[in-house]
Every structure is written in C-alpha cells, then in structure tokens.
Amino acid sequence: MASPVIDIEDLRIDAKANDEWSAIVRGVTLAIHPGEVLGLVGESGAGKSTIGLAALGYLRPGARVSGGTVRLQGQDLFAITEDERRRFRGTKVAYVAQSAQAAFNPAHRLMDQIVMVAVDRGGLTRAEAEARAVGLFTALKLPDPAQFGSRFPHQVSGGQLQRAMVAMAMICNPALIVFDEPTTALDVTTQVEVLISIRNVIRDFGVAAIYITHDLAVVAQIAHRVAVLRHGVVVEEAPIAQIMDAPRHPYTKTLWAVHEMPVDTSATHLQKGAPLLAISGLSARYKQFEVLRDINLQIGRGETVALVGESGSGKSTLGRVIVGLKEPSGGSLTYDGEPLPPLVSRRSLGTIRRVQIIYQSADTALNPRHTVRKLLGRPLALYHGLRGSRREARIQELLRMVELDPTHADRLPGQLSGGQKQRVAIARALAADPELIICDEITSALDKVVQAEVLRMLLDLQARLGVSYLFITHDIEVVRAVADRVVVMQAGRIVEQGDKAQVFAPPHEPYTETLLASVPDMAVGWLDRIIAGRAA
Amino acid sequence: MTRKSRPILSMVASRVGLGVLSLIIVSLVIFSAVAMLPGSYASAILGQNATPEAVAAMEEQLGLNEPWFLRYLGWLGAAATGDMGMSFAGRPVMDVIGPRLINTVVLASITAVIAVPVSILLGILCARFRGRFIDKFLSTSTLASISVPEFFVAYIVMMVLAVKLQLFPSMAGIRASMDWGDQLYRMVLPILTLLLVILAHMVRNTRAAILSVMASPYIEMARLKGEPESRVVMRQALPNAIGPIASVVALNLAYLISGVVVIEVVFVYPGVGQAMIDAVRNRDVPVIQACALIFAAAYIGFNLIADVISIISNPRLLHPR
Numbered sequence: 001m002a003s004p005v006i007d008i009e010d011l012r013i014d015a016k017a018n019d020e021w022s023a024i025v026r027g028v029t030l031a032i033h034p035g036e037v038l039g040l041v042g043e044s045g046a047g048k049s050t051i052g053l054a055a056l057g058y059l060r061p062g063a064r065v066s067g068g069t070v071r072l073q074g075q076d077l078f079a080i081t082e083d084e085r086r087r088f089r090g091t092k093v094a095y096v097a098q099s100a101q102a103a104f105n106p107a108h109r110l111m112d113q114i115v116m117v118a119v120d121r122g123g124l125t126r127a128e129a130e131a132r133a134v135g136l137f138t139a140l141k142l143p144d145p146a147q148f149g150s151r152f153p154h155q156v157s158g159g160q161l162q163r164a165m166v167a168m169a170m171i172c173n174p175a176l177i178v179f180d181e182p183t184t185a186l187d188v189t190t191q192v193e194v195l196i197s198i199r200n201v202i203r204d205f206g207v208a209a210i211y212i213t214h215d216l217a218v219v220a221q222i223a224h225r226v227a228v229l230r231h232g233v234v235v236e237e238a239p240i241a242q243i244m245d246a247p248r249h250p251y252t253k254t255l256w257a258v259h260e261m262p263v264d265t266s267a268t269h270l271q272k273g274a275p276l277l278a279i280s281g282l283s284a285r286y287k288q289f290e291v292l293r294d295i296n297l298q299i300g301r302g303e304t305v306a307l308v309g310e311s312g313s314g315k316s317t318l319g320r321v322i323v324g325l326k327e328p329s330g331g332s333l334t335y336d337g338e339p340l341p342p343l344v345s346r347r348s349l350g351t352i353r354r355v356q357i358i359y360q361s362a363d364t365a366l367n368p369r370h371t372v373r374k375l376l377g378r379p380l381a382l383y384h385g386l387r388g389s390r391r392e393a394r395i396q397e398l399l400r401m402v403e404l405d406p407t408h409a410d411r412l413p414g415q416l417s418g419g420q421k422q423r424v425a426i427a428r429a430l431a432a433d434p435e436l437i438i439c440d441e442i443t444s445a446l447d448k449v450v451q452a453e454v455l456r457m458l459l460d461l462q463a464r465l466g467v468s469y470l471f472i473t474h475d476i477e478v479v480r481a482v483a484d485r486v487v488v489m490q491a492g493r494i495v496e497q498g499d500k501a502q503v504f505a506p507p508h509e510p511y512t513e514t515l516l517a518s519v520p521d522m523a524v525g526w527l528d529r530i531i532a533g534r535a536a
Numbered sequence: 537m538t539r540k541s542r543p544i545l546s547m548v549a550s551r552v553g554l555g556v557l558s559l560i561i562v563s564l565v566i567f568s569a570v571a572m573l574p575g576s577y578a579s580a581i582l583g584q585n586a587t588p589e590a591v592a593a594m595e596e597q598l599g600l601n602e603p604w605f606l607r608y609l610g611w612l613g614a615a616a617t618g619d620m621g622m623s624f625a626g627r628p629v630m631d632v633i634g635p636r637l638i639n640t641v642v643l644a645s646i647t648a649v650i651a652v653p654v655s656i657l658l659g660i661l662c663a664r665f666r667g668r669f670i671d672k673f674l675s676t677s678t679l680a681s682i683s684v685p686e687f688f689v690a691y692i693v694m695m696v697l698a699v700k701l702q703l704f705p706s707m708a709g710i711r712a713s714m715d716w717g718d719q720l721y722r723m724v725l726p727i728l729t730l731l732l733v734i735l736a737h738m739v740r741n742t743r744a745a746i747l748s749v750m751a752s753p754y755i756e757m758a759r760l761k762g763e764p765e766s767r768v769v770m771r772q773a774l775p776n777a778i779g780p781i782a783s784v785v786a787l788n789l790a791y792l793i794s795g796v797v798v799i800e801v802v803f804v805y806p807g808v809g810q811a812m813i814d815a816v817r818n819r820d821v822p823v824i825q826a827c828a829l830i831f832a833a834a835y836i837g838f839n840l841i842a843d844v845i846s847i848i849s850n851p852r853l854l855h856p857r
Contacts, residue, residue, distance in 0.1 A: 053760075056760055058759065058760060060756075086759075086764065087762060089759075089761060090761040090762035091762065094760075094761070095757070095760040095761075097753065097757055097760075099753065102753035102754065103753050103754050103756075103757040104754060105754040105758070105775075105776070106754075106851055106852065107772075107775035107776050107851055108775070116761070116763070117761050117762060117763075121762065152851045152852075152855050154851065154852050154855075154857065155855065155857050168761075
C-alpha cells in the first residue's frame, strides 16, 4: 500500500480557557491514503474541526499541541516553523469551510481569491490559473463558468459560493482537502447539488479528503471510512458500510437517535372541537416584497403542526405574524373563535399569554445576565401575578417539567449546556401556561442525541398539558418524529398540507417530492442512486 | 450600467442632502445662540456714552433692531454666496477672517499630509505585530499622548525644542511679508504639537479597525490558504477597514480646522481660532458667527467625505447583485 497522505499519530491538543489548559484532542491516530475519503463524525465540541485544522498544521489562537505528530506526505508539520508550515497550506493541503459566505473576502472578486495561491506559490501564471479555475467551475457545474469568477461573493448564491470554495481548494491540485461541514449551512435541496459536486471532483481528481460533519447520512454518501469522535477521542473507526450496518460502540448507535424515535400515529392526544387557531387568506410583506401569500391554516387543540420549507420560504415570518411581532398586510387570524388583533401591542395580556414562541438560538433569546430563576420568574409575575414562595414553587415545578435539576435556578445561561439552555427557554414559554407554542427551529442548533431528548420531552408535555405546537423546521427527520399534520411552504405560499401519513406518502406535490428526495437516507449509496436516477 | 449604479448614487445624494440639512440646522443654532448672548454690542462699544438713544441709533445702524428671523434669513442668504457680512468694527468679515483662515488651512494641510499616511502606516504595523514590542510601545505612548491636554503637550514641545535646545522659535507669529522658508521654520513647533495629538488618535483607531476585521472568518481562511501574515493584513483586512479608518481621519482633519484654537493661542499663531477669540472679546457677532459656521462646515464636510468613502468602499453597494 502507498504511504499515507496524512498520518496523524497520538495527537494531543490543549485549549486555554480561563487561564487553564484543558485537553480537547486526547490521543487521536488517523491515516488517510491517496484518493481516500475519511469521514470525521461527532457532536459539536468533540474536536472535529481542531483535528481538521491540525491537518493543515494550523491551530486556532489559544490552542497548543501537547503531544503526537501530524505528518503530511512524511513531513512532521509541528516540528517545523510556522513560516515553513505556511508553505504547505493552499498548495499541498487545502481547506473548505462551513460557511462560504463568511470565508470569502467581501472586498475581492471570486477569481482573485481563487487563483491567488496558484499564482503566488503554485507556479502558475495568472492566465494558466484562471483557465484551470474555469475548468473547475465547469466540473463543479457552476453557471456561466467563463464569467463566474468576475463576480463578488455577495453576487452569487450560497450553494454556488460553497462550490466556488471547493474550486479554490482544488486550484493547486492538493494532495489532501479538509472539508469542514461544507453543507451544514445549506438548504436540503442545495445540499444535494453541492454534495454531488464535491463527490464528483474528489473522485475525478483522485484527491484524498477529510470530511467533517455531524450528519451520518451525509457522510455515508461521501466517505470510504468513518471515524466517530467523542470528547477528543476516536471511539470507533471502520469502513462506512460497517458503521452504518453494524456500529459497535454504544455512542455511535446514539447518532441515530432522532431517526429512531418512536413515531406515535395513534392521534389519541388530539382533542375534538373547533380549531384553536385559524388563519385565512393571510399575506404579509416587507416593503414591496411579498413574503406570505394567501396562507390558510388551522391548528387544533393538542395538535402538532409542522411547517417545513427552505430558508426564505416565509416559515419564520408566519410564526412572527401569529405571535403578533409582524403585522400582516391582509387576511385574518381567528383564535379560539375570536378575531386575533394583528399586533402584540393591541392584544390583551391574557391573549399574549396564550400564544408563546421559542427561538432557534437560546443563546440570544435568554438574557445572559439573568439567572434561570429570574428568567422564569418574570413571566410568572407578569401573567399570573405570582410572588414569593408561590412563585418559587412554580419555578421548581417548571424546571422539573423540562427535566432540569431545581438547583439550576441559580445558574446563568452561560453556565448551562446548549440543550439545557433550550430547556430553560421551553420552561419560560411554559411559565405563561400557553395553549399554543410556536417552536421556530428549536432543535436545529442541538446535537442529535440532545435533539431527540428535547423532542421526546415536548411530546410528553403535550400529552400532559394538551398544548398545541406549530413546529417550524427544515429537518424532515424532526417532522417525521413529532408532527400530526404537515404544512409545506415554498416562496411564501403553502404548496401542500395534510396529515403526516398523507403528505409523506406518494403521490406528492412536485415541490414536496423535491424536498423529500433531497433528504439524505441513512444508507450508503443514496447519492449514487440520485445521480443514476438523473442520468437515466 | 446606469441602472445598476443607481442605489449608490442615490445613497451618496441622500448623504449630501443630509449634510446640507445639518449645516442649515447648525447655522440656525449658531445664529440663535449668539443672538441670545447677554450684553449688547452697542452698549459695550459706547461704554460711558451709552445713553438709550445712542444705543438705539447704533443698533438701527447695524440692523440689530429687526426681528431675528429676518436677520437670520438675510445672513444665511449672503453666507451662501460667500459674503459673511460686515463686522461690527466696520470691515467685511471675510477680510478679517480670510487671511487667518488661509494660515489655519496651511497649518492643517501640512500636518495632515504628514499625519495621515504616517498614522495609517503605524496603525497597520501595530495590527500586524499585535502584542509585540512595537504594538505595546505605540499603544502606551499614544495613550499617554491622548490623556495629556493638548496645551500641555505644546508647552513640553516648546520647553524642550525652543527653550532648552533653542532649535526653533517658541512664537509662531508668521506674517505675509516673511518668505516661505521663514514661515515654515516658525510653524515647526505648532505642527509638531498637532502631529503628536492627532497621530495618537488615528494610530489607535486604525489599529482597532483592522483588528476588528482580523476576527472575521475570511482572515482565518486566508491564513489557511498559506498567505503570509503581512499580506493577510494588507490585502485581506485593510480593504475591509477603509470605512472606519476614513471616519477617524475625517474627525481629525476637522479638528485641525476647528479644534486648534488652544494650540494657536499657545504659539501665538495668527489662525482663525485666534480671530474667533478676538471677536468674542470684542463681541463682534458677525465674525463669531462666521467662524462658528466655518468650523461646522469643516466638521460636516469631512464627515460627509468619510461617509461617501465608506459607501463606495463597500462592494455590496458598489456592485449590486
């Protein structure tokens, strides 16, 4: 067998936090051979990116190598000076970042950024490098390859920009590319296109790659081997087929958590009677731009309605209209048989109490300087006039409802994990005793295991309290797990709605079809079938 | 192409419009504030002879008996054509201020020509070698320079270079009759003092502007492409820091026109600040108003230019989708 492109041996990396060094990578050994793609899977904070960057001989500020070696084509990267390491980057080993929007410099044209390394250190003339870039644009199926490079980053779409970054990585024909969650920030339908492009160029150019992701379904389409990382340690490494079919380590099995949530189709929790919320003919606009058109939607008591669609489809705007943060430009909202005033400022406190919203990022939704007790105490005082020991008792009760330890009441949001913070945000919504909770992508920022726990808890709460949910999400897996009914939105319109079983069973509306077909299966070969299906 | 460039043109036009509007508001404030000052020019001039009749006659002669808004409109209309009216001492205001203004502009220009490139360069160096000796040295010394009042800086400069070393004259009283070299020689100390004051401010802000851009993900991306650190600063960070740098430069240039009063007094430099102080002493309202208006116009004008620079340095606005 040929010698490995990159050979990481017992790598240990420390990071400095509050003046103390703590280990974030704890003895990782990995080797990748020419033309091979290694998937690096794990939750956020597992050390995936740190290892990916170490393959470029790069450490984020405040990190240090405390042991082990990283050999790129035999050269120990951390045994040489920074200036010598620098020469490998861009030419021998390249990096594709998660957000192309953030990783391209807004001040320069795409072509200038893409050919820079090749002209500076790759030994190509500007004309040669540009010709090569145009060739890559064609291979990556970018529109108008000859002119594409003359645009600025803000002038092209997210999916195109992500592919442009792949072209930038490939420009010097490197031996290794590190892909760091390259499709995580994209919509599912865009993700497929970028995945196909990435897989094709990897295959056609025979480059070795490290593919970092938290999504097992994505890595199954790209990687030959997978290393599962947890707390800075590789817990399992095996060929992809073995990981998918017969995972050995218990932690690897938890990565299927949401996928394997029991689906309740009994509908016993649904309550009969008039709908809680009825929306008819609703529209909304930002200046001249119409974001919602002719929305008709009903939510019953105790029902979970999932609102799915891509970013920009108007899902979140609809949520904001329902809670009264955004004024509709037409149509009507009826709540429990009564017309609902359009803006929160014109609603009574009692009405506001009945409809609550939870946001995607608990980090920004919770005041970082308020303790959990204060965060939960304020809605209790506002809506229910609770004071003193009665309020304290209710705070304790709410914390138990969201499965948090009552001692957490004294903590600040910064002292809680991501999942715990989202539970506090849920408890804060519950403090109002609402009948309808708008959940705007509330599990998108959470890891799979935590995501499944939070979803399960929400379903339990629904069974106990009879609360209704409007679940805004782009994640079809979440929809399958929690929804009673599904509403599909595209470009401000509802294109399909109905019971979950009906929407998910063929025949589909064309857009629903595209959306469902774009969600990667938890199986090897899904992408191959898509490509084969298109060729046919 | 004209269609495409329209948003940026309309943005620039609206900034210019807002600039003019602020200038009109400022002129109103200046006019009414001066009108509200206690004491009357006529009774001050007449002194012992200030009988009510004499005061009234003099006020009528100077047009001070008309309603304030008529006086304001007349003044504003004339000011728009460059005529600032007659000073109470009987000379056209522009004759009083004009030569002084030229002196101030000369002092400001020489200082700016040195200070702007030097401070941007030093700011870039600080950002490039962040935390190293040059950064620490410049950060400390600029902080010290900012914290000390400007007249104190002036006296220290004067004590060292004029009194102890006797290299330059401590008085910068230039006259039109002196030749250029002699004028420049006398201006060295005020220029040096102004440099110390504004360099510090501009260096610190340039450094901060670049460092805030250096936290962007595309800077890390450039490092991951193996770009040398100096190129990362010059090619990746600097183009994105032009807006904030332009606005701090504008602020300092405006200071050179309107904020140098103290320095001019210390070095007895015949600039517009001196003219204003003399006018205040003599209650010569038209001259005070003209000076205040020039200072306001300088502030608004330079900030307007900085605004326009930061708009056109933004590729999102320069090259719309």
